[in-house]
Amino acid sequence: MSSKQSRSSRAALRPRRTLAFRLSATYALVGLLLVFLATASLYIVLRTELDRSTELFLADKLHVLGTMLRERPDDEDALHEEIELESAARRYQRFYIRLLDEHGQPIMTTPGMAEQLDIAELSSRTRGHAGHPIAMAGRHEQPFRVTTAMLAVGTPPTHSDAVQIAIDISQEEELLARYRLWFWGILLTTSALFPLVGYGIARRGIRPVEEIAATARRITSTNLRERIESEGYPSELASLAGTFNEMLERLEESFERISRFSADIAHDLRTPVNNIRGEVEVALARSRTADEYRDVLESSLEEAVRLSELVGDLLFLARAESPFSELHREGVNIGELLTKVRDYYEALASDAGISLLVSDGAQQLNVELDRSLMLRAVSNLVSNAIAHTQHGGTVTLAATDEGATIRIEVFDTGIGIPVEALPRVFDRFFRVDPSRSKTSGGSGLGLAIVQSILTLHGGSVEIISQLNHGTCVKLRMPALATQ
Template identity: 40%
Template sequence: MRPVRGMSITLRLTALFAVGSTIVLLVLGYLIGGSVERHFEEQDLDVLIGKLKLTQRMLEKVRSSADLDHLAQQLDDSLVGHEGLAVVVKIPNDQLIFATSGADFPRALLEKPLSESEALRPVVWQADSGRPFRGVVVRTGTGIEGAPQAIVGVAIDISHHRHFMASFRVTLWSFVAFAAVLTGFLGWLAVRRGLAPLQAIRKEAAAVTAHRLDARIAEESVPAELADLARTLNDMLSRLEASFRRLSDFSSDLAHEFRTPVSNLLTQTQVMLSRPRSVDEYRDVLASNVEEFERLSRMIADMLFIAKADEGQIVPTREALCLAGLVDELAEFHRLAAEDKGVELACSGDGVALGDSLMLRRAISNLLSNAIRHTPPGGRVSVTVRSPGGRRVTVDIANTGETIPPEHLPRLFDRFYRADPARSGDGGQSGLGLAIVKSIAEAHGGSVSVVSEEGVTRFTLTLATA
């Protein structure tokens, strides 16, 4: 079953932008709608309080029952031109003093009038006629001494307000919906344009092939936010190019190294088979072939060792090793070769390393053999063991001779690499000795480095101390 592809960044950012803008618009619409509604409530409350105070003022001027009879006419005259306003005035014995046309107040509200403080929060109801009202009902005193308080109800028809708010909400929410769609589309355009540099990087990366590893992404043409990404990709391409070049060189060198002994074996065998030979001649050719086979065997073994080291399959044992004794043993082994060449060999220093005895012997032996081989007669090879601190111990192997050009130093530990190509195959060497030293050092968590200046070449093997 094929895995479902994840949502694209464009779709994610567009959805996020659309949802965020929609939420903002919804909140804004809600606040605007609420503000308009409260504005109408405040307007209605101003009218209601004004008419309520007017009615209360007229009741305070009533001094007798006769004045009550004139009150209705006065109230009727004062309400001229106030369409949609309903006023009712009653006394506690349910005697109706005044009521405008269509004044349909809830009975429960008339039976339990509001207090003066509650009058600031008008009540909304719907009359039997279907018209909505907002109003207040309060008790108020009259100018008749000892008379009970009258009940005054003032209400305003809010049908117009409700029709306006209904139309306003339709317009508002329609605009919010349209704005949400529009902002989503604009967000999609912005995201597409914002991610255009990524598409450009993708196209440039897609153009990189095994034959175009030198292609790089133009860092100056991408936004600052993507500059680190472009730089990282360029660094990765540089590493790939270098690795591919090393692999290509390694393949070429490997073919060249194998071609020489195989060609020697083939030529000698063909010559021997060209005509009958004596037993001694066959023995001499077989002995020569054995040397070539031994060289091939060592080369293959070295290559397998390096391949295992690259894959992390070499796990050295950890034991405390006295480097002074180990170096003295190896120096004695190589001393005869040094004396035959007229090279002085000296050892000094002491230290304890944590590692595999056989592997470290091989690494130091390779460095010693390399130093003696490249030291001219009358030269000197010195091995120095130091403990510089920091839980590290170093083995310095220095030899006099020609200074290695700086451009060769970084590649001395590459497989089959030789600073002097003319010496390829000299002395039966495969060109893997220093590569093996590097693999052994890294397997022990250490390192190996080289410095060559003023006629002295120094290799430094750094290891962990016990």
């Protein structure tokens, strides 16, 4: 087995995922990703903002102390207020400050600092990081941000004091921890909710598709009346349902036409077969004279000829509709072609007391076409015209050059065709008056054959008729001039 085959057989074995599953999985994944991105970016923004406000607080404190030491180095009360009292007054966001002289001896310390922080560690950790806050854990594992700076004392400065500041950021950390809890909670809830909601939406969305599929499944050749009710469908699916219904409409029409056609074929084949059978049965009922047998054989032959003509016509129509049918085009002089048809029908026409004429002008027309097919088409028209024209009437054959097309006309002064029957005369087996045509042997295929022949030539047929005045059939085809 080639790799391509094995791949395709593996694909066939793999269970097909439903559209609802794919849609809801995509929806859930995209939804979760968006929630994750939104909450995670909010967390990062919050964390950055909290860090920034801590740093601002530390910078602010350094600035205040720096100003005090520079401008009022002897104002002990103000220092006391700033270092020892302010922190004590705070419940949240406690901070601790230690002020050291130029020899490293503590001058002032926020009360309780040593209980909260390892002072030695604070000094060693902040050394070399003046002005840059760093993280440090307190004695009870509380999170701190600590910083140190050298501040000039007096104006002009006499010496520099060192200051160490530590701020307790447990509140901020707790806030972030609570946020993280919410974050995972939201992710967990949405990861359970999104697939459910997505599945619900997807199922609702594809319900019309399932209904269309169910209707399609119910359709058989005997049940083509089914239609899809597209009421309430979204516009895309309503148009799909509409197209589907139109297709059913066309199928139903074609099926009806085909079954009518089959019934007509059966009926028209049965009549000559029954006639032959009846005559032969009667002839065989008792012994006959040679002349009587001859009569029966002659009439049976007539019926057999009719039968074989009918089968021939049907075969011709079936072949003409095949996409593989082809024309044997050759240069044909239209005048010659019309004269040939006239010569063939002349005897029949004169027996019926009808003048059969070919008008001038056709002799100059030379066209590339299938001679035998066009002979058949014109013959069918002339045979119709003679059959429907009374004694003393005229049937004329004419041809005109219309530039891009050539027009061949057969017109008669006959009985004409009623207006209501005109649109149907090209239908197979259609006869205006079936009982009348029967006597003249017509099966109603002549004009259908003419139309097929013209379609094969890329042309068209038009029929104009006036009751009791006459009929004119016009054949138009592209004027492919002969070389």
